[in-house]
Amino acid sequence: MRADARPGPRNEAGISAILPELAARFGGRFQTGEAVRAHHAHTTTYLPAQMPDGVVFIETREDVVDVVRLAALHRVPLIPFGTGSSLEGQVNAPHGGISLDLSGMNRLLAVNPGDLDCTVEPGITREALNMALRDTGLFFPIDPGANASIGGMTATRASGTNAVRYGTMKDNVLALSVVTAKGEEIRTARRAKKSSAGYDMTRLFVGAEGTLGIITSITLRLQGIPEVIAGGTCHFPDMESACNAVIMTIQLGIPVARIELLDPMQVRACNAYSGLSQREAPTLFLEFHGSRASVDLQSAEFSAIVAECGGSPFEWTVDAAERARLWKARHNAYFAARALAPHLDAVSTDVCVPISRLAECVGETQADIAAHGFLAPIVGHAGDGNFHVLLLFDGKSAADVERAEAFLQRLNDRALAMDGTCTGEHGIGQGKKSFLGAELGGTVDLMRQVKQALDPNGIFNPGKIF
Numbered sequence: 001m002r003a004d005a006r007p008g009p010r011n012e013a014g015i016s017a018i019l020p021e022l023a024a025r026f027g028g029r030f031q032t033g034e035a036v037r038a039h040h041a042h043t044t045t046y047l048p049a050q051m052p053d054g055v056v057f058i059e060t061r062e063d064v065v066d067v068v069r070l071a072a073l074h075r076v077p078l079i080p081f082g083t084g085s086s087l088e089g090q091v092n093a094p095h096g097g098i099s100l101d102l103s104g105m106n107r108l109l110a111v112n113p114g115d116l117d118c119t120v121e122p123g124i125t126r127e128a129l130n131m132a133l134r135d136t137g138l139f140f141p142i143d144p145g146a147n148a149s150i151g152g153m154t155a156t157r158a159s160g161t162n163a164v165r166y167g168t169m170k171d172n173v174l175a176l177s178v179v180t181a182k183g184e185e186i187r188t189a190r191r192a193k194k195s196s197a198g199y200d201m202t203r204l205f206v207g208a209e210g211t212l213g214i215i216t217s218i219t220l221r222l223q224g225i226p227e228v229i230a231g232g233t234c235h236f237p238d239m240e241s242a243c244n245a246v247i248m249t250i251q252l253g254i255p256v257a258r259i260e261l262l263d264p265m266q267v268r269a270c271n272a273y274s275g276l277s278q279r280e281a282p283t284l285f286l287e288f289h290g291s292r293a294s295v296d297l298q299s300a301e302f303s304a305i306v307a308e309c310g311g312s313p314f315e316w317t318v319d320a321a322e323r324a325r326l327w328k329a330r331h332n333a334y335f336a337a338r339a340l341a342p343h344l345d346a347v348s349t350d351v352c353v354p355i356s357r358l359a360e361c362v363g364e365t366q367a368d369i370a371a372h373g374f375l376a377p378i379v380g381h382a383g384d385g386n387f388h389v390l391l392l393f394d395g396k397s398a399a400d401v402e403r404a405e406a407f408l409q410r411l412n413d414r415a416l417a418m419d420g421t422c423t424g425e426h427g428i429g430q431g432k433k434s435f436l437g438a439e440l441g442g443t444v445d446l447m448r449q450v451k452q453a454l455d456p457n458g459i460f461n462p463g464k465i466f
Contacts, residue, residue, distance in 0.1 A: 010096040014074035015053050021070055022056060022098065029057040040081050040099040041092055044334075046345045046395050047430055052079055052093040058123075059104045061177070061185060061216045067100060068214060069183035071459045079461050080210040082123060082149030086156060087348055088429025090209050094463035100214065102151055108132045109217060117174060117191055119219045122151020138222040141166035144425065145331040151215050156427040157207030161330065164250070164383030165257040165289070168425070170206050172221040178205055178213040181455045191219055204450070209427050210461040212454045226289035230299055231258075231323040232316025234306050235281040239263060239366060239378075242282040243359035245309040246382040250355050254301050258287035259383040260330055263366070266337060266377035273336030274329035279312070284382070285330055286316070287323070330379075337377045337390040344375070345395030349408055349431075351415035352386040352424030361418055362387060368410055372403065386424035413438075428465045436465065 022030045031037075032054045041049040056067055071078045077097025084091055093099065106123035113136050120129060127147045130139050144153060144160035152158075154176070159168035166172065175189035188201040205212055236242040239261075246259055262270065262283045270276050288298045295318070303314045317323065329336070338346055353361045362378065369376045369389075380387025391407060394400040412422045412435045422428075422435035437444050448466055451458075 011075055011077075014076045015096055018070055018074045018076045018098065019054055022054060022067070025066060025070075026056055026063070029059070031055045031057070037099070040079075040084070040101065042084055044085065044087050044348065046347050047089040047092065050089075050092040050094045052077075052099040053096050055081075055099045055101055057101045057104055061105075061179070063105075064100065064179045064214050064216055065183050065185060067098065068179050068181070068459075071098065072181055072183060072457065075457050075459060077462050078214065078459055080122075080151065080155065080214055082152030082155075083125065083147065085144075085146040085148045086152060086429065087426040088423075088431035090156065090427060090429040090461070090464060092430060092463070094430070097459075097462075103149065105216070106149075111136060111138075112191070113138060115191065116222045116224070117219060118222055119175075119217055120150050121217055122149060122154070122215045124150050126150060126153065133222070134225075137225055139225050140172070140220055141223050142169055142172055145334075150218055150220070154206055154215060154218050155208065155210050157425070159381065159384065159386070159425045161258045161260060161327070161381060163381060163386075163425075164259055165255060166223060170203055173202060173206050173218055174221055175219040176202055176205050176215055177217040178215055180213050181457065181459060185216060189219075193221075207427070209429060209464050211451060211464055212460060214460070226257075228292045228295045228318055229257075229287060229289055229320075229323065230295045230316050230318050231285070231287040231326055232299075232314055233278060233283055233285055233326070234314040235279045235283050235312040237281070237310055239282045239362050240359050241309045241311060242284055243362055243382065245284065245305050245311060247355055247358060248305045248309070249302060250383055252301070252305070254298055254305075255288075255290070256286060256298065256302070256383060257289040258285065258327075259381075260285040261362075261378070261380045261382035261387065262330075262333070263378040265340070265375075266333060266379045269336035269340050269377055270329045270333060273339050274325075274332055276326075276329050284311075285326060286314070287327075288316075333377075333379045334390060337379075337392070340377070341375055341392050344392040346390055346392050347404065347408070347431075348388060348390050348426075349411065350380075350386060350388040350424050350426050351411060351420055351422060352384060353415050353418045353420030355383075355385040357418040357420065358382060358385045358387075361414060361420070364414055365389065365411060368407065368414075372407060374403075374407065376407075381424070384424065385420070430464060433465065
């Protein structure tokens with residue numbers, strides 16, 4: 001177990017007091033059974049699960065206000081829960097407390113097609129949102145792979161495969177409603193596309209991982225569904241050539257919508273798990289959005305870059321079924337990698353570097369993996385300089401855990417030395433707290449002051465980030 005995942009002190013008196021009050025207020029929507037609590041502590045990292053003392057199934061903003069006021073009164077931790085797909089222990093309850101399951105607070109509150117925006121509740125998932133939007137000709141482009149909740153994506157400042165063209169959550173959240181530690185709901189902004197009115201409170205809460213307040217609504221920027229979408233793949237003799245193709249594409253300003261990098265081990269895993277027949281070589285998955293003429297032009301320009309970098313011909317299609325099959329395989333890369341050695345534990349970690357350092361960082365990471373004999377596929381949102389390593393290891397072996405943690409330390413040190421970040425999109429949570437100080441220095445002290453000012457009793461998701 002990593003030191004930053006150890007259980008913290010519990011407020012036993014406060015927890016004992018709040019449980020019957022929540023039962024009286026919510027009836028069957030408040031659960032304390034072990035199976036329910038265990039589900040709300042599950043984590044896709046190798047960090048141990050840390051269960052809350054109870055789970056409230058939230059349906060309305062009034063529910064959130066009531067729970068926060070009770071938690072503030074008794075000084076009991078609150079841990080927001082969407083779908084549980086976070087990767088750094090964000091839903092764990094190291095101090096005990098109450099999990100707020102927001103999945104039932106999942107309405108599409110308003111759509112403004114003329115303004116290209118909508119307002120949603122935090123529990124709606126990205127797939128459900130886009131299903132609800134499809135008749136408007138609009139879509140929400142942020143796609144982290146998992147069918148995550150919009151509230152969770154906002155709280156972790158998520159991005160994903162489309163970020164190279166459409167940005168991350170911080171670029172696509174226009175306004176929030178948030179319940180503060182006083183049990184009051186505030187609105188951080190209006191729907192205007194820009195404002196210079198005071199502090200940017202919206203972006204303060206985007207990426208705060210539930211440590212500053214509970215999000216009750218999100219106003220999102222939308223995009224028009226492209227006339228034509230073309231997707232395809234190409235292969236390279238080595239990872240450096242593939243990375244150089246990515247770098248040239250971004251530097252030349254070709255408006256690629258998705259550009260994903262898979263190393264040979266990840267390609268092999270995807271072939272086996274998803275029934276693909278890709279060559280087991282460094283591979284790029286790409287997608288272009290636009291009119292037929294613009295897509296044709298972008299594909300031709302990219303094909304020239306591939307040829308210059310020594311890659312295979314760029315094979316692309318506008319067939320929706322073929323593209324869907326390809327991207328489903330990409331989204332299932334985590335499960336495909338796990339299937340390479342299902343008896344082993346896994347940690348999925350990410351770093352991000354300036355795009356000009358991508359080839360260097362990936363190359364050094366590959367050499368590190370080979371030198372230490374790890375089974376560790378690499379896959380990345382390469383257009384952002386962001387890549388993931390799925391490290392497979394024996395979690396029951398103290399020696400193997402020590403080797404794994406030493407590798408993670410080297411990976412993060414490497415990214416920071418290149419003026420990158422220890423996490424491009426997973427967040428800090430419990431798992432990356434030790435790297436935050438090295439990345440931001442004294443800024444972390446300022447973050448602590450903000451936390452203390454907005455949450456003086458530490459009830460919002462304690463044990464995360466700091």
